[in-house]
Amino acid sequence: MNDEKTNRLLLTISSFGSSEEYLILSRQELLSQAAGITEKEMDAAFLELQALECVEIRYSDNDLYCVKLLPKGVLRCDKIKEDQERQREKEARRQEEKAKREQEKRERQYHPEDIVVSVPVAVSEESHAESQLVHVETKVVVPWKKIAWFCVGIGLAGAFIGGLVGALLAKLL
Numbered sequence: 001m002n003d004e005k006t007n008r009l010l011l012t013i014s015s016f017g018s019s020e021e022y023l024i025l026s027r028q029e030l031l032s033q034a035a036g037i038t039e040k041e042m043d044a045a046f047l048e049l050q051a052l053e054c055v056e057i058r059y060s061d062n063d064l065y066c067v068k069l070l071p072k073g074v075l076r077c078d079k080i081k082e083d084q085e086r087q088r089e090k091e092a093r094r095q096e097e098k099a100k101r102e103q104e105k106r107e108r109q110y111h112p113e114d115i116v117v118s119v120p121v122a123v124s125e126e127s128h129a130e131s132q133l134v135h136v137e138t139k140v141v142v143p144w145k146k147i148a149w150f151c152v153g154i155g156l157a158g159a160f161i162g163g164l165v166g167a168l169l170a171k172l173l
Contacts, residue, residue: 006045007080008034010054014069014077022058022068030065049073 012034017023030042037045046065049055054073058066069077 005034005037005041006048007076009037009042009045010049010073011077011080013055013067014073018069022066025065025067027063027065052076 009030012030013023013025015033016025027039027042031037031039034042046055046057046060050057052072053070054076056068056070058068060066
């Protein structure tokens with residue numbers, strides 16, 4: 001079976017005490033701490049942990065277990081915790097890289113409405129005869145549609161004028 005639920009039960013048992021003492025744990029206590037495990041799965045996990053010599057069960061009845069965590073169980077808990085820590089670090093690195101890619105993507109995008117220009121403005125104070133230069137930051141709003149229509153109009157006007165000049169030269173020659 002050697003799966004996540006067995007590991008979760010082993011970690012739950014280790015959280016209740018050290019490997020040098022027997023622990024008396026109730027079934028409900030274990031089920032509530034090892035979330036996602038049913039009673040049947042817990043019984044199967046106990047049998048597997050016993051077979052792997054990770055725990056020693058002195059006795060068990062319908063609701064209580066007398067369990068001792070063995071040295072192999074302690075080693076296995078340490079390995080599980082290290083694996084979980086590596087997984088968390090890997091996930092954190094993945095999230096960090098994803099955030100970095102998103103930030104780079106946002107920075108590469110061109111937003112003309114976000115252009116900010118610092119313009120020096122002469123300000124005269126009534127109390128002083130000299131004027132001061134003050135830098136005022138303002139967003140540049142570029143009317144791209146108007147510029148596009150202007151270019152189309154210039155192109156059409158140029159074609160019209162070129163046609164007239166060509167017609168005049170044809171008549172003259």
